[in-house]
Amino acid sequence: MKRLNLLTFLVFLCVFGCTENEIIDNSVNPESITTNSDEPCFSTTLMAGQHHVAGSVTLDVDGDNLIITYVSDGEWVIGTTHLSIGNCDDDWVPLTGAGNPQVGLFEYTEPYSAGPYEVVYIISLEGLDDNICFAAHAEVDGPTGEETAWAEGTEFSGNGWAMFVETTLTECEDDDDGSNTPF
Numbered sequence: 001m002k003r004l005n006l007l008t009f010l011v012f013l014c015v016f017g018c019t020e021n022e023i024i025d026n027s028v029n030p031e032s033i034t035t036n037s038d039e040p041c042f043s044t045t046l047m048a049g050q051h052h053v054a055g056s057v058t059l060d061v062d063g064d065n066l067i068i069t070y071v072s073d074g075e076w077v078i079g080t081t082h083l084s085i086g087n088c089d090d091d092w093v094p095l096t097g098a099g100n101p102q103v104g105l106f107e108y109t110e111p112y113s114a115g116p117y118e119v120v121y122i123i124s125l126e127g128l129d130d131n132i133c134f135a136a137h138a139e140v141d142g143p144t145g146e147e148t149a150w151a152e153g154t155e156f157s158g159n160g161w162a163m164f165v166e167t168t169l170t171e172c173e174d175d176d177d178g179s180n181t182p183f
Helices: 002-017
Strands: 042-048 052-062 065-072 077-087 118-124 131-142 145-151 163-168
Touching: 042 065, 042 131, 042 163, 052 131, 052 145, 065 077, 065 131, 077 118, 145 163
Parallel strands: none
Antiparallel strands: 042 052, 042 145, 052 065, 065 118, 077 131, 131 145, 131 163
């Protein structure tokens, strides 16, 4: 009986004690991803619980890919993330009837890589215009406890504080030839 209890305990630890800190999608070679410089094309603050700076969300372009990175300031641990992106003039984000984003329906939930302080999404630019909107959501844990976090931008029309970012990609240059990305 003791062996059965020990075995059950070990199985429980393996199932519920493992964390997801490894590379999730191996379809892209990490050495092939380069950004245009030390500075991203776009950066905004990752706001936790409306009032706390938890880090930043950056955007860059590498060839035919858009790279969106959530980075903690080191005091906050990044948990589950959700990302929705599209052309601003389209219905690019799933909303409730009240105008609040439905993060559980965001199209990106499995990042290219994830660690406690950085999460990276690599998304094809196919179908995206120059003017894009994105909503970057995260569950974070830090000095004030567990909080919801959003990339700082414009608030959705709903009754919450969820935000989205509108930006253009024309300033992001392709490293290969120095020209603007093809939009």
